[in-house]
Every structure is written in structure tokens, then in C-alpha cells.
Amino acid sequence: MTSTSPEDLRPPISGSTRLAAVVGSPVRHSLSPTLLNAAFGATGLDWTFTAFEVAEGDLPRALDGMRALGIVGLSVTMPHKAVAAGLADDLTEAAARLGAVNCLVPVDGRLTGHNTDGGGFLDGLAHDAGISVEGRTVVVIGAGGAARAVVEACGAAGAVDIAVVNRTSDRAGSAAELAGAVGRVVVPDRAATAIAEADLVVNATPVGMSGGPDGDMPVDPQDLRVGQVAIDLIYHPLETPWLVALRRQGIEAHGGLSMLLFQAARAFSLWTGVEAPVAAMETAVRAALAARPVA
Numbered sequence: 001m002t003s004t005s006p007e008d009l010r011p012p013i014s015g016s017t018r019l020a021a022v023v024g025s026p027v028r029h030s031l032s033p034t035l036l037n038a039a040f041g042a043t044g045l046d047w048t049f050t051a052f053e054v055a056e057g058d059l060p061r062a063l064d065g066m067r068a069l070g071i072v073g074l075s076v077t078m079p080h081k082a083v084a085a086g087l088a089d090d091l092t093e094a095a096a097r098l099g100a101v102n103c104l105v106p107v108d109g110r111l112t113g114h115n116t117d118g119g120g121f122l123d124g125l126a127h128d129a130g131i132s133v134e135g136r137t138v139v140v141i142g143a144g145g146a147a148r149a150v151v152e153a154c155g156a157a158g159a160v161d162i163a164v165v166n167r168t169s170d171r172a173g174s175a176a177e178l179a180g181a182v183g184r185v186v187v188p189d190r191a192a193t194a195i196a197e198a199d200l201v202v203n204a205t206p207v208g209m210s211g212g213p214d215g216d217m218p219v220d221p222q223d224l225r226v227g228q229v230a231i232d233l234i235y236h237p238l239e240t241p242w243l244v245a246l247r248r249q250g251i252e253a254h255g256g257l258s259m260l261l262f263q264a265a266r267a268f269s270l271w272t273g274v275e276a277p278v279a280a281m282e283t284a285v286r287a288a289l290a291a292r293p294v295a
């Protein structure tokens, strides 16, 4: 395998190289190999990372293969996250609450299912905005997999009010429940009031994403004010129209790159027991994204 960067300190691939991988479908565009190979390169670990296209329904066979082949870490992406939660031998609290696993860790012959998305969001928030959600009010727009991870993590980390705004109300209700007593549903017509009162506003819809749905603003940027923090979970493009509009109004606004980075950093540490080389991972993923056309 070729080096991912000039600083690649990994020994050459040999019979003792350990293998980790991501499974998903489609998986060809996954950024996990970029992130994790940069991490192995920067730490000099004799590990490598690849991607396996695993069709829906084939995850049980893939996990048998993982066990048989001694694969030492597996990232799990769509469409397998919920099925992986059912197949893991043990689940962390977050993975159990979410019913979704994005990282499998072999421990003493058993597979532990983790969900590092929510923790990755919190780490990214600390990294980008220097804040935690403890004692803060949060609005999450969207109620899909990313929104659910953010709601669950914010609830567990001490947010005092989490309002979920989604066009499909039963999905909003299911996501809000993940925050326990501090979670609530706000219908889109009332979103402006909830947003005005929030410390943190998170876009967890694909509105504004390259190749995403029509429209480029998940909510009106005018509903936000200076003093609030906005996070757009989209990372392609790095600068969404919503982020640009918010910053033009003087509002602190950050994209989704850090969540992507820190969920992978958490997976790296779970597998290796080594602190993740976040700066090297960020350099690699920024280069990979810069090479992607924006639709």
C-alpha cells in the first residue's frame, strides 16, 4: 500500500500488519480510509485500513469474516448501523439507546458496539467553539441518524433543553425521546421562537449539502442572532450557504468536518488504545475533500 502522506511512519505492510476496515454500501466514497490511514501513518502503528462493500443483509456474514480473519476494528456505515446494534455481543449505553452502531471493537472474543457520532459531535464542538453543552439550550433541525446521535449526546452531556424540529413529526418525537426529560418536539412553524431562545442551533438535515435536496437553507439565517453558536453537520461542501449567511451576520458558525474527524478519532483510540493524531487526520481529510467536486 502506498503512503497517505510524506509523514507516513508506518512500517511496510507485512505478515504482522493489522487490518481495520469500514463496511457499508455504497462505501467507495467513505472518508474513513483517508482518516484512519493518516492516523496509522502519523503514529507509526503497523495497521492499515480499507473499505469493504457489504450489501444490505450481508452484515452477519461480514462479521463472521471479521472474527475469522482477526480484523481488529470495524467502522460501520449505512445501511448497517441498526443491524450492527443487533449483532454486537455488547453495546455501550449510547449505542443501546440509539439502536445504532458505527464502530465495532473486538474484546476477548466478543464484539462491543459503540456509537462515536454523538461523542464526536461534542468533541468537535469543544474543538471549534470551545464550549460544552452542559447547562445550554439546543435546537436540532432534522431527526435522522445524525440528529439522533447529536440529541442523545447533548442530553447525556447535560443540555437543559433540546428542541427537535423536523418536517416529519413522528421522527422528531422519536429523536426527542433520546434526550429524556429535556427533549421536546417543535413543529417547523414554531421553529423561529425556539431558535431565538437557543444557545446552540444544529443543522442535521442534508439541506445545503453537495448533491442534496433542493433549497440551500435548513432554516432562515435571520432567525439566529449574534451570541449564538450554529453548527452545520454537512462537511461537503465545507462552507455551506447557511454557514456563509450566518457568518455574514456575525454569528459564530462551524461546519461538520470536526464531527467527522472526532468520531473517527474516537474509533482509532478504541481500537488501538493510542491517542488519535487529530491534526494529521484533519490535514488528510481536508485534502481529500478539496479534491472532490461540489455538485
Ligand SMILES: NC(=O)c1ccc[n+]([C@@H]2O[C@H](COP(=O)([O-])OP(=O)(O)OC[C@H]3O[C@@H](n4cnc5c(N)ncnc54)[C@H](OP(=O)(O)O)[C@@H]3O)[C@@H](O)[C@H]2O)c1
Binding pocket: 117, 142, 143, 144, 145, 146, 147, 166, 167, 168, 171, 204, 205, 206, 207, 209, 213, 214, 215, 233, 234, 235, 256, 257, 258, 259, 260, 261, 263
Ligand atoms: N459531520 C458528520 O460527521 C456527519 C455524520 C452524519 C451525517 N452528517 C450529515 O448530516 C446530514 C443528515 O444525515 P443523516 O445521516 O442524519 O440523514 P438521514 O438519516 O437521511 O436524515 C435526514 C434528515 O433530514 C431531513 N430532511 C431531508 N431533506 C430535507 C428537506 N429537503 N427539508 C427538510 N428536512 C429534510 C429528514 O426529514 P424527514 O424525517 O422528514 O425525512 C431527516 O430528518 C447529512 O447532510 C449528512 O452529510 C454529518
